[in-house]
Amino acid sequence: MPKSSRYQKVCDVFTNKVISCVKHTHLIEAVRLMRAHNVSAIFVQEHRSICGIWTEADCMKLDFNNPQIKSVEIASVMSSPVISISSQRLLSDAALVFHQYSVRHLLVTDESALPCGVISITDIVRNQGLDHYLQFRPVNEQYSKNISIVPANMGVSEAVKLMYERNEKVILVFNKQQNEHGIITQRDLLHLIIEHESKHFCWDFASWPLYQISPKNSLFDAYRLMSDNNVRHLVVTDTQEIKGVLSLEHLINEIESAYCSELEKVLAQRDIALQHSQRNLYLANKIIDASLDGIMITQQDGVIIQVNPAFTTLTGYQEYEVIGKQPKILSSGKHGKSFYIKMWQSIADKGVWQGEICNRKKNGDLYTEWLSIIQIREPNCSEVVYAAIFSDITERKNAEEKIVQLAYFDELTGLPNRRLFNDRLSMALAAAHRNNDMLAVMFIDLDRFKEINDSLGHSAGDELLKMVAKRLQALLCEGDTLARLGGDEFVVLCEVDNIASVISLADQILNHLNIPFQLEGLEVGATASIGAAIYPEDGLDSETLLKHADIAMYRSKEIGRNSFQLFKSSMNARSLERLAMMSRFQHALENDEFELYFQPKQCLKTQTIKGVEALLRWYDPTLGMISPAQFIPLAEELGLIVKLDLWVLNNAGMQLALWQQKGIKAGRLAVNVSACHLSQGKLSKSVEQMLKRYNLSGDCLEIELTESSFISSFSQAKKQLQQLKKMDVHIALDDFGTGYSALSYLTKLPIDTLKIDASFIAKIPDAYGNSEVVAAIIAMATSLNLCVVAEGVEKQTQYNYLQSLGCDVIQGYYYCRPLAQRQWFEFYAQLTPA
Numbered sequence: 001m002p003k004s005s006r007y008q009k010v011c012d013v014f015t016n017k018v019i020s021c022v023k024h025t026h027l028i029e030a031v032r033l034m035r036a037h038n039v040s041a042i043f044v045q046e047h048r049s050i051c052g053i054w055t056e057a058d059c060m061k062l063d064f065n066n067p068q069i070k071s072v073e074i075a076s077v078m079s080s081p082v083i084s085i086s087s088q089r090l091l092s093d094a095a096l097v098f099h100q101y102s103v104r105h106l107l108v109t110d111e112s113a114l115p116c117g118v119i120s121i122t123d124i125v126r127n128q129g130l131d132h133y134l135q136f137r138p139v140n141e142q143y144s145k146n147i148s149i150v151p152a153n154m155g156v157s158e159a160v161k162l163m164y165e166r167n168e169k170v171i172l173v174f175n176k177q178q179n180e181h182g183i184i185t186q187r188d189l190l191h192l193i194i195e196h197e198s199k200h201f202c203w204d205f206a207s208w209p210l211y212q213i214s215p216k217n218s219l220f221d222a223y224r225l226m227s228d229n230n231v232r233h234l235v236v237t238d239t240q241e242i243k244g245v246l247s248l249e250h251l252i253n254e255i256e257s258a259y260c261s262e263l264e265k266v267l268a269q270r271d272i273a274l275q276h277s278q279r280n281l282y283l284a285n286k287i288i289d290a291s292l293d294g295i296m297i298t299q300q301d302g303v304i305i306q307v308n309p310a311f312t313t314l315t316g317y318q319e320y321e322v323i324g325k326q327p328k329i330l331s332s333g334k335h336g337k338s339f340y341i342k343m344w345q346s347i348a349d350k351g352v353w354q355g356e357i358c359n360r361k362k363n364g365d366l367y368t369e370w371l372s373i374i375q376i377r378e379p380n381c382s383e384v385v386y387a388a389i390f391s392d393i394t395e396r397k398n399a400e401e402k403i404v405q406l407a408y409f410d411e412l413t414g415l416p417n418r419r420l421f422n423d424r425l426s427m428a429l430a431a432a433h434r435n436n437d438m439l440a441v442m443f444i445d446l447d448r449f450k451e452i453n454d455s456l457g458h459s460a461g462d463e464l465l466k467m468v469a470k471r472l473q474a475l476l477c478e479g480d481t482l483a484r485l486g487g488d489e490f491v492v493l494c495e496v497d498n499i500a501s502v503i504s505l506a507d508q509i510l511n512h513l514n515i516p517f518q519l520e521g522l523e524v525g526a527t528a529s530i531g532a533a534i535y536p537e538d539g540l541d542s543e544t545l546l547k548h549a550d551i552a553m554y555r556s557k558e559i560g561r562n563s564f565q566l567f568k569s570s571m572n573a574r575s576l577e578r579l580a581m582m583s584r585f586q587h588a589l590e591n592d593e594f595e596l597y598f599q600p601k602q603c604l605k606t607q608t609i610k611g612v613e614a615l616l617r618w619y620d621p622t623l624g625m626i627s628p629a630q631f632i633p634l635a636e637e638l639g640l641i642v643k644l645d646l647w648v649l650n651n652a653g654m655q656l657a658l659w660q661q662k663g664i665k666a667g668r669l670a671v672n673v674s675a676c677h678l679s680q681g682k683l684s685k686s687v688e689q690m691l692k693r694y695n696l697s698g699d700c701l702e703i704e705l706t707e708s709s710f711i712s713s714f715s716q717a718k719k720q721l722q723q724l725k726k727m728d729v730h731i732a733l734d735d736f737g738t739g740y741s742a743l744s745y746l747t748k749l750p751i752d753t754l755k756i757d758a759s760f761i762a763k764i765p766d767a768y769g770n771s772e773v774v775a776a777i778i779a780m781a782t783s784l785n786l787c788v789v790a791e792g793v794e795k796q797t798q799y800n801y802l803q804s805l806g807c808d809v810i811q812g813y814y815y816c817r818p819l820a821q822r823q824w825f826e827f828y829a830q831l832t833p834a
């Protein structure tokens with residue numbers, strides 16, 4: 001079908017005139033009506049509705065010999081029922097109806113189904129624009145060749161009968177007298193009804209002269225000739241000889257067949273398109289069903305018309321629960337009106353909206369979805385539908401938040417971490433610079449946190465850090481930042497008006513931390529060392545301020561902890577010293593700059609020497625003599641403590657071998673071993689190798705450990721100590737009384753000796769309870785069959801008192817200071833005169 005007419009409707013081409021008569025109308029009246037309106041069909045009505053149709057072609061069925069033909073009632077010759085078509089249907093649909101019912105006229109009905117006109121097959125064909133098609137068809141192929149020619153004097157009824165029998169729509173009449181041909185058509189038969197009585201012969205009804213056309217002409221020429229002369233038949237003549245008749249019907253048939261073949265093509269294409277779209281629809285539905293994204297389709301008024309299975313999975317609503325409802329069923333109430341106004345504005349402007357939205361599931365849970373809403377305009381109509389496609393991104397959002405949390409916050413305390421602190425510090429510095437403000441950066445480091453952690457376990461340590469964070473936070477003002485930089489290190493950033501307020505804040509912090517914490521049913525005290533640096537006095541940039549606050553904090557530690565220090569420029573030198581020591585220490589270990597000193601111990605009962613403790617000394621050519629109290633923590637920090645232990649063990653072994661050679665019998669040599677060495681499970685192996693290397697028995701060696709060695713991994717420590725005992729090595733518990741003094745260790749671990757910390761000995765004898773503590777320790781150790789050594793005995797009074805308590809051994813300046821090797825040999829020589 002030509003493209004232009006593809007969407008033409010019946011109402012575009014029909015004749016909006018319905019000529020009708022009632023059932024009892026006589027034929028003659030009906031024919032008069034038809035002629036008056038120049039129509040080829042008349043409708044018959046009964047009770048105001050159309051019940052039949054009578055057309056020119058129906059004339060053929062009449063008996064013209066019937067003298068009553070004029071008064072035949074139309075109802076007896078009409079065709080019924082009448083086929084109708086809506087004026088809004090496409091012409092292509094009308095063509096199908098013509099075809100289906102083999103009729104040439106259809107009654108056209110309006111939107112209220114009332115008759116409003118007629119459409120004939122000719123109307124359709126004329127409107128199909130197939131003129132070009134007629135131009136390429138010669139008359140030769142189309143006309144009726146066996147046309148009857150009857151004599152002029154033949155009775156007209158006879159001629160009609162002949163036409164009916166031969167199924168011819170025209171008949172030629174030859175008038176011999178005039179040597180002229182005339183023609184009678186179906187339309188002429190209508191005249192016959194009217195003039196039935198006055199005319200009897202064919203020639204009386206025939207039209208002449210005839211319009212002629214050559215078989216070589218095109219059908220288009222024939223069509224023009226017919227339209228120009230308002231005739232419907234042409235006689236086909238070839239060199240004056242009549243070959244047949246070409247009627248408008250032939251042209252129409254020709255056009256019709258072309259039209260039908262076009263129509264078939266179009267229908268075939270439509271079938272393919274339909275199959276295609278059905279397949280597309282099938283695939284689309286499959287995809288929608290299989291989609292992991294939730295899909296919801298709504299009408300223009302928002303009513304939900306389709307959802308997919310993923311919608312149910314994500315929202316919890318079954319299909320039947322939402323179809324026909326509005327999408328607000330999912331609303332979380334978290335977005336204001338303006339959110340939805342913007343969303344719909346975007347859809348109206350761009351046809352699409354994408355974004356995050358918080359909705360509510362059927363079970364009430366809130367979830368965040370990534371939603372795309374697409375406006376879809378339905379083809380060939382103004383209807384709009386909306387497709388909402390969404391995925392649940394709650395987990396992703398949570399993960400993102402978690403990432404931000406992890407990136408900027410300390411997981412344990414929830415405080416800002418170093419990164420966030422640095423950001424805030426930079427911003428605060430920029431603002432302080434603009435407004436000439438003063439800022440304080442305060443480093444807070446818990447004292448002896450490691451011991452708490454080691455003795456009570458990591459989870460208790462974590463709990464303590466959380467409680468400390470809470471206490472610190474409670475002391476700060478809004479706008480101040482408290483961050484945890486790691487371990488037991490906290491840092492505060494606050495805007496201050498003067499130095500006094502910094503000192504006051506530090507005091508408050510120290511006081512609040514001094515209040516004991518309740519940790520796993522125990523009261524645990526915590527102190528802190530605090531250092532602060534002030535902007536702009538102590539530094540203009542983050543790095544300098546942090547460094548100076550750190551140095552001040554270290555100074556607090558050095559002066560005895562639980563204190564606060566403001567940065568002073570002189571501190572810088574000390575910190576540089578520490579740095580220098582760090583790099584020197586590594587060098588010292590590699591270059592054997594360490595030396596063992598020996599401090600003998602005395603048995604109080606026999607007044608004789610009872611063992612020796614090996615004490616490490618470091619003499620650096622530039623830094624001078626450095627105390628183990630300084631470099632042991634440094635070695636721990638640098639991860640070199642085990643290496644240092646091995647150096648000591650090896651040198652102790654070397655000494656013992658030498659002493660044996662020299663015949664020195666001073667009892668066991670005690671060696672201090674780090675907690676780390678024991679907890680790594682390497683100590684017994686190290687000792688075994690050393691004893692083997694110097695061919696020594698374990699009995700000549702004592703290992704001094706502090707309580708912290710057992711706490712981090714008790715079972716590991718126990719195993720190690722049992723191994724040492726198997727080698728006959730003695731074990732001493734050092735600094736007893738300073739740690740947690742958990743008595744259970746004394747019974748569960750194979751400990752031989754208990755060393756009372758010098759801090760107790762320094763205070764005895766006194767009236768403040770220290771004497772009682774020492775007395776109790778000695779009594780307990782005796783009852784557990786442990787040897788007791790009192791450390792740091794300097795005075796005669798201490799000596800006497802310890803003796804009165806039945807203490808086994810003393811160690812301290814009172815008996816002997818730690819001695820270098822040569823001095824030690826001399827000391828020993830004095831004890832045993834030759």
Ligand SMILES: Nc1nc2c(ncn2[C@@H]2O[C@@H]3COP(=O)(O)O[C@H]4[C@@H](O)[C@H](n5cnc6c(=O)[nH]c(N)nc65)O[C@@H]4COP(=O)(O)O[C@H]3[C@H]2O)c(=O)[nH]1
Pocket residue numbers: 599614615616627628629632645648671672673674704734735758791792793794811812813814818
């Ligand atoms: N005021 C006073 N002090 C006295 C007296 N008698 C002894 N001392 C000192 O007390 C400390 C005793 O050693 P410690 O308690 O094991 O305490 C030791 C020990 O824990 C550690 N240490 C020393 N040598 C080593 C070692 O080779 N390895 C390890 N891991 N630690 C060591 O360093 C700590 C300090 O060692 P030093 O400075 O040598 O200090 C030694 C010693 O010189 C006295 O009458 N009065």
